[in-house]
Amino acid sequence: MRAFTQLLILADGRFPSGGHAHSGGLEAAVHQRRVHNETDLEAFLRGRLRTAGLVGAAFAAAACARPSTMDELEAELDARTPSPAQRLAARRQGRSLIRAAQVVWPGEHVARAARTKVSQPIALGVVADAADVTPGEAALISAYHSISGPASAAVRLLGLDPYRVHGLLAALGNECDEVAREAAAFTRGPAADLPAASAPLLDISAEDHAAWEVRLFAS
Template sequence: MPVPPTDPLTTLLVLADSRLPAGGHAHSGGLEPAVAAGRVTDLPSLAGFLRGRLATAGRIQAAFAAAGCAHPGRATALNRGLDARTPSPAQRRASYAQGRALLRAGRALYPGLTTPPPHHHPVAVGLVAAAAGLPPGQAAAIAAYGAVSGPASAAVRLLGLDPYGVHGLLAALAPECDAVAAEAAADADAPVADLPAGSAPLLDLSAELHADWEVRLFAS
């Protein structure tokens, strides 16, 4: 049975829940190649990876999720803006795949969501959040948290790290996620060209190498 939007906080928790069947478990956010290259080996190096990802990819994802939530009619322009900010074809494919999965889940939850794919994952976050009645800041919070929680979860599987320690890292990053989400919400009405465009070249290069692996645990 579809779940109608009720308490916005509960709705936020539903959409941020890793158990939402939106395909996030299949993606490591670039962590798998970082582990294989020896750049992430333990909790301290994972903390550095997560903090760097939040400041780059996470900041962009939060901004586009907030803009998509505030202005669903700008989805096409937002997708084009993310295309321009995603030089890695492998990362673009992964983002659209996650966007399709999220929209499928979103349509099951909120029948009023009629926007068909394809959409980049951050744009899909914004569209589903809008259909759920959430404000742009909460859409941005979902995207910012997802930018670090996905790789963090993958670290437990890839490295066998203590899950309590990994979640301790997420708790320590919470204020930074909140700051990224607040910044994104403040810019939700900005032109697409003025949204964040920071880059993480190592993530881009690693994604292309990872896409050619014959054996891998994660799709990206």
């Protein structure tokens, strides 16, 4: 039986992949007064899960299923990420994740990902493959990270009760599982057919956020 510890390590928010430095667009949303409280946060998380979360999970699953195609997947993901700021943030997170993986799960594809500087969803899939995690599990990790990161940031940005925020994450659990299953189903088709769910406001906000002189999070 494969060691599920690998799955737990990769899914752990304390894994040194750089995610703690990013709010997933929440800092800009708070600054623009679109997110004030738990109700607003729930709407933000649900919207992010169904757009950027779905896309990231699908690409993570595809990279896990066929890590040798990481260059093609990276090009397709770039085409779905119109914001230069978001592309830069994704590559920085990907670099941090691959750096950790080079120590924890070194291998041919991980080394190649380090040379090509892949984005976070692609890096997650490549590392998941190296850790013997399935594509479906990689999709689930990615989907969960797409909401857990902003949820954690909300505690710092809005001073929300961390117990209630984690209760909100638990309430979104079934929806997160559903998005992960939908994302994993795309691994059977060509890269060009991977989802392209858009979130224009996240793209616009990312560009605005990148121009701030002072900010708490990198994105």
